[in-house]
Amino acid sequence: MSDRMAWRKLLDAMKKSALILLLLFCVVYLLPLGIRPMTIPDESRYGEIPREMLASGDWVVPKLNGLKYFEKPVLGYWVNALSISLFGENRFAIRLPSALAAGITALMLFFLCRRFSKTPFSGILAAGIYLTCLVVFALGIIGILDSLLTLFLTGALVFFFHGHHAKTRKKRGLFLALFGGFCALAFLVKGFLAFAVPVITIFPFLLWERRFKEFMKDMWIPLLAAIVVAAPWCILIHLREGDFWRYFVVVEHINRFFTPMAGQHPEPFWYFLPILAGGTLPWFFVFPAAAGGIKKFSLKDSFFRFLICWFLFPFIFFSACSGKLIPYILPCFSPLAVLCSMGLTRYFESGRRKTFDISAFFFGVVTALAGLFLAASLGADFPWRPIYGIQEHAKGIMAVIGFFIWSALSFWAATAAKPAKKLWLYGSACVVLLAGVPCILPDRIFDGKAPETLLTRNASKVAPGTPLVSDAYLVHALCWFYKRDNVYLLEKSGELGYGVHHDPNQTSRLLTLKDFGAMVKNNSLKERVILVVEEETYQRYEKLLPSPRFLDRSDGFVFAQY
Numbered sequence: 001m002s003d004r005m006a007w008r009k010l011l012d013a014m015k016k017s018a019l020i021l022l023l024l025f026c027v028v029y030l031l032p033l034g035i036r037p038m039t040i041p042d043e044s045r046y047g048e049i050p051r052e053m054l055a056s057g058d059w060v061v062p063k064l065n066g067l068k069y070f071e072k073p074v075l076g077y078w079v080n081a082l083s084i085s086l087f088g089e090n091r092f093a094i095r096l097p098s099a100l101a102a103g104i105t106a107l108m109l110f111f112l113c114r115r116f117s118k119t120p121f122s123g124i125l126a127a128g129i130y131l132t133c134l135v136v137f138a139l140g141i142i143g144i145l146d147s148l149l150t151l152f153l154t155g156a157l158v159f160f161f162h163g164h165h166a167k168t169r170k171k172r173g174l175f176l177a178l179f180g181g182f183c184a185l186a187f188l189v190k191g192f193l194a195f196a197v198p199v200i201t202i203f204p205f206l207l208w209e210r211r212f213k214e215f216m217k218d219m220w221i222p223l224l225a226a227i228v229v230a231a232p233w234c235i236l237i238h239l240r241e242g243d244f245w246r247y248f249v250v251v252e253h254i255n256r257f258f259t260p261m262a263g264q265h266p267e268p269f270w271y272f273l274p275i276l277a278g279g280t281l282p283w284f285f286v287f288p289a290a291a292g293g294i295k296k297f298s299l300k301d302s303f304f305r306f307l308i309c310w311f312l313f314p315f316i317f318f319s320a321c322s323g324k325l326i327p328y329i330l331p332c333f334s335p336l337a338v339l340c341s342m343g344l345t346r347y348f349e350s351g352r353r354k355t356f357d358i359s360a361f362f363f364g365v366v367t368a369l370a371g372l373f374l375a376a377s378l379g380a381d382f383p384w385r386p387i388y389g390i391q392e393h394a395k396g397i398m399a400v401i402g403f404f405i406w407s408a409l410s411f412w413a414a415t416a417a418k419p420a421k422k423l424w425l426y427g428s429a430c431v432v433l434l435a436g437v438p439c440i441l442p443d444r445i446f447d448g449k450a451p452e453t454l455l456t457r458n459a460s461k462v463a464p465g466t467p468l469v470s471d472a473y474l475v476h477a478l479c480w481f482y483k484r485d486n487v488y489l490l491e492k493s494g495e496l497g498y499g500v501h502h503d504p505n506q507t508s509r510l511l512t513l514k515d516f517g518a519m520v521k522n523n524s525l526k527e528r529v530i531l532v533v534e535e536e537t538y539q540r541y542e543k544l545l546p547s548p549r550f551l552d553r554s555d556g557f558v559f560a561q562y
Contacts, residue, residue, distance in 0.1 A: 017124045017424075018110075024428065025106075025131060028435045029099040029140055034092035035438035037450040041495075043143040044476035047094040050081035052485055060236045065475050066485035067499025067509070070247045074233055075188035076145040089480075094143035101151040102140030106130045108151075109338055112158050116165070116303040117338070119345040121420065126341035128427045135279030135326065136333050137434055145189055146327035152186035153197050154334045160202060160222075161306055164211075173221055180222025184229035192253055197314050197331055205309040209302060247498060267324035272315065275326055279333070282410075282430055283340055285363040289356040290340045293347030304342075310335035348419035357414045360426055364410035367429075371403030388442050399440040402433030448534065448556035455481040455532070458552055458559050462530055467523060469516060471533045472496060474557070478532055490516060490533065491541075513544045520546045520562040529562040 038044055049064050062069045062077055079097045087093035106127035113123035130136055140147050156179050163175030179198075186194030206212040237244050277284050297304045315332045318324070347356065377386050378396045388396040409429035416422045433440075451474060459481070462468065468487045470478050472494025478487050489510050493500040500510050511519065520529050528549070531538075538545075538558040550561035 017121070021124060021128055021131075024431055025103050028137070028431055029102065029131070030096075032435065032438040033095045033099060033141060034090060036091065036441065037446060037452040038091050038094070038477070038480070039142070039446065039449045040451065040477050041473055043091075043094055044480050046076065046080055046143050046145065047084070047089075048476045048480045050077045050084055051089060051480065051483075053077060053081050054085060055483075055485070060233065061240055063485070064499070065479050065487050065496060065509075067496050067503060068241065069496070069499055070241075070244050071252055071495065072145065072190060073188045073248075074237075075185060076148055076190070079148060080143070091143075095141060098143060098147040099140050101147040102131065102136060105147075105151045105154045105334060108154050108158050109334060112161070113338055113341060116161070117342050117345075119342065119349070122338075122341045122345045125345060125423060125427075126338045129283050129340050130333060130337035132427055132430055132434070133279060133283060133333055133337065134281045135275070135330065139327055139330055141437075144327060146330045149186055149190045149194070150330045150334065152182050152189060153194065153331045156180075156182035156186060156194075156198050157201060157310055157334075160198065161303070164209075164215075164306075165302070172218065176218055176221040177225040180225030181229045183222065184226040187226070187230055188233065191248065196317065200313040200317050201310045204313055205306050208305050208309070243502065251498075265323045265325050267322075269319050271324045272319050272329050275329055276315075276332070276336075279326075279329070280336065280340075282363055282406075282426070285366075286344065286356055286359045286426070287340065289347050289352075289359055290343030292352065292355055293343035293345065293350070294339065296346045296350065297342070307335045307339050307342075311339065344423065348422075353419070353422070356422065360410050360414035360422070364407045364414065367403050367410060368407035371400050371407060374403065375400045387444075389444070392442060395440045395442065398436055399433070402436055402440065405432045406430055446555065450555060451477050451532070451557045452481065454552060454554040454557050454559050457554075461528070461550070461561055463527065466527050467519060467529045469511060469519075469529065469531045471537050473534060474532055488516075488519075490531070490537075513541060517546055523562075531558075531560040531562065533558055 038047070045064065049062050049069060052063050052066070053059055056063070059078065059081075060074070062072070062074055076097075080094060083093040083096045087096065109130055110123040110127040113119075113126045117123065117126075131140075136147075159175045159178040159182060163172050163179060166172035166175055183194055183198055186197075188194075202215075203212070206215050280287075283290075299305065311332055315329070318328050318332070321328075344356075374387065374396060378388060378393055378400075388399075406429045409425050413422045413425035413429065416425060455477060462482050468478055468482065468484060469490050470487050471490055472492050475487050475489060475494075475496065479485060486509075489496065489500065491510075491512060493510050516529075516531070523529050531545075531548075533541075535553065535556050535558055538560070545560075546562055548560035548562050550559075552559040
């Protein structure tokens with residue numbers, strides 16, 4: 001009877017923890033989504049392509065500014081289009097899929113740990129660790145595709161491991177089919193990376209487990225499932241646009257990952273190491289305690305082996321690729337969160353606490369110093385540009401309060417008696433600051449990134465037939481805010497180069513400075529011509545441009561009417 005009561009008490013505690021975590025997810029991730037201005041080029045791009053899909057009814061060929069856009073497959077656009085159709089053409093709708101993807105990924109980690117970790121609270125802890133890692137949070141509240149990709153990759157590997165340990169052939173086949181289906185969904189979000197990550201995870205793991213031949217016998221199941229899920233669109237896009245696969249494979253994969261051209265983000269091999277350290281904050285500081293618990297696991301433990309392969313080999317793969325951006329490393333955070341969770345729970349189960357207490361106390365000192373520095377910068381003259389402007393002291397004060405709360409709860413975690421309380425205090429210490437991020441971000445972060453204020457302020461000057469001209473960096477924003485798909489490009493086509501040069505009906509969309517001058521002259525008695533470019537671009541071309549009738553400068557952008 002006592003065992004039953006203890007188990008029921010444990011289940012009640014887990015339910016309360018799960019409800020609290022769900023509430024914190026809503027407060028930190030979902031509620032603030034619509035507060036920040038839309039940023040370019042990513043959010044405007046991944047909002048505009050779905051908007052044009054909804055407007056045109058063409059769900060097969062992605063288009064941006066009315067031009068073919070072949071950088072990504074189509075599923076991410078479909079998901080965003082669904083969100084826009086439900087919630088309208090706004091910031092919240094563009095960002096919601098990323099936030100939900102982060103939450104569902106955390107849920108998958110919870111169930112994975114609950115099934116295989118052998119420690120009751122490691123599932124809740126893994127989900128909490130994942131959602132509070134800075135990189136996961138940052139990428140989960142902006143409208144890009146990496147959070148969605150990570151969801152499907154995580155789902156694929158979770159289902160594979162369930163299939164690996166299935167007791168019956170029927171269950172094994174079902175889980176392997178789900179594994180293949182999720183790989184296909186990941187492929188439809190971002191391409192062949194969806195197959196690379198599972199392959200470089202699973203093959204070393206199966207060799208380590210000495211079950212490679214056994215898996216190969218059932219390889220047809222995930223392959224068939226992947227084909228069933230991905231083939232319909234793959235065939236349709238080939239029939240509609242025969243050159244899609246050449247461009248997508250050669251330019252967007254081979255060139256980008258192995259021989260990046262200028263502008264394709266080449267970085268050194270070690271680039272992701274500091275990203276990993278900073279991106280796992282606040283948990284990076286308690287990694288020594290987690291490592292102490294991880295040492296207790298045997299390398300014969302199948303789940304432990306799987307997590308090592310899941311983290312290590314994709315991390316090496318991303319590091320070896322020439323082109324690197326911070327979001328690329330996001331899929332590695334799923335296994336890392338589980339490893340950290342299992343390490344911390346095993347660490348406390350062994351009766352130890354000193355390493356965790358020292359780490360939590362030290363992190364409390366770090367966050368307190370950050371708060372003090374920020375507070376001092378609000379009222380002092382520094383030789384460098386201050387974080388907050390003169391009109392932003394309220395934001396700065398809120399940020400200082402957030403850091404001090406973070407510090408206080410970290411100190412409390414270091415002195416608390418019960419391990420569960422320590423972990424809850426340490427993990428939730430950042431919630432106030434993270435929830436307030438949309439309200440405390442300094443304006444300087446949006447310089448050259450958020451033209452929304454400028455564009456909406458001058459919306460009355462743009463009629464449906466007004467000729468619009470922009471640079472490649474801003475074109476998505478003009479299309480989004482003015483509901484247009486026929487914006488002209490000045491001098492450079494940028495990422496729209498393929499669409500400009502491979503659509504015989506749209507070759508005139510790329511204008512030289514001479515072409516622009518002729519357009520202004522020809523329209524002088526008709527519609528006014530609008531030019532919206534970056535401040536730097538305008539200054540570079542100003543002497544070669546006609547004199548504008550109206551000029552508005554704001555946040556690193558120029559709106560000119562001719």
